[in-house]
Amino acid sequence: MRFLKISLFGLFLFVVFGFFLWAENPPAGKPSAELITQGRGLFNQKEGLKVKFACILCHKQEKAIAKSELKKIGDNLPAIINQYITEKSKGQAISEDSQEMKALMAYIRYEHSK
């Protein structure tokens, strides 16, 4: 009985700590929920990127960025995002390895696109 209790307690610890470790470091490739949330803010509000027109103004519902387009764009996404920031949103390009760029890419790839 004592052995069973200890084993169950061990299993419990394993599951709880396992979950926290998993939540801290989600499987490779999938960005964190925080990053996606930050990207959503940048996409939907002009203030974050200091642009005149927020991305969402043009990319609503059926105008959402298509998964098939993202596939074609591939690793070129940061350059394309900067192109739309400057040409369509009338703002200033951001650094390709900035936190803002990572967040926008995470949001576009994992939540926005259809």
Ligand code: HEC
């Ligand atoms: C004034 C409208 C407008 C704004 C604002 C705008 N876009 Fe777009 N975007 C478009 C249109 C229209 C296309 C389709 C291709 C084209 O005609 O250039 C497009 C295409 C894209 C694409 C390529 C994938 C595709 O579907 O062709 C990406 C990525 C993209 N936009 C990201 C953004 C981001 C990020 C922002 C905000 C910084 C933004 N866009 C702001 C109109 C806009």
